[in-house]
Amino acid sequence: MTATLSDTLLRDDRRTALIDDLTTVVDQEVSDKHGVSGAVIKTAYAAAKKMRPGLVPGALNRMLDDFVVALDPMYGDYRAAGGAGFGPYLVSRSDEASEALLSVSDGRAQRTSMESLRKVYEKLRPTGRKNVAEALPRLGAVIEQHATAG
Template sequence: MALTLKAALLDSDKRGFVVTDLENLVDEEVKDKSGLSGGVIKTGYAAVKKVKPGIIWGVIDTLLDEFVEALEPHWTAYSASPTGDFGAYLASHPQPVSEALLGVTDRRAQRSSRQAITSIYSKLRPKAQENVIEALPRLGRVVEKHSV
């Protein structure tokens, strides 16, 4: 395991691969949504990708440093006594991990001067924690893949 997530995931030679794998994770998570709210998420996600191709990759790349910083304490705790995989570890700590990750997007939304973004974010935010928690096992696998 790498000493830090920062060293493992933000390395200039690996960063693009990390971002691509995280974009694939988002695609998979959206694809797996079901029901009425899942349909809304899928429709909105497809519309955003159609209107601005590459936006998901770009957003992930922009936020990656802050997400890595938010995950670092959890990686450190996991690395101290690794049992199972990092995805299982994250899933076993859903509240603090999801709050740390959503803190990144909350701060970014608060700083945004674009009303459309803050409006959309405020509408999506109530379900965001549930969606992030559902994604933790996949997120852990992606992180672990790039940190060894």
């Protein structure tokens, strides 16, 4: 039986490196945003990080288990199909992958005790699917890198 994504990525010996790489993905995705909406995202991201240093890796760590569970079925399908990379595979299922990931962050945003962060999230949520879809190539590459690491 093939190990699930959860079995592989949620091991204590892999978690910290995965969180570090996912934080880099978030930083890169925010940095790549352009135009008016990009400026809004960059400003909100900088403000959130300033209000709470360590916010991004901390949030990723808290949500990692749920993110991995959300991606597990897609990763299993990808492995069974023998695809050419998990990033391109996620892109091919962009709507499903984006919604699976956003359902995790939506739930966390609803339960947060930090009203200011909830408000920022709610302002950015309408463009969430587009932003998550744009991140899928990088996200998939990082997931695959860590899932296949010795």
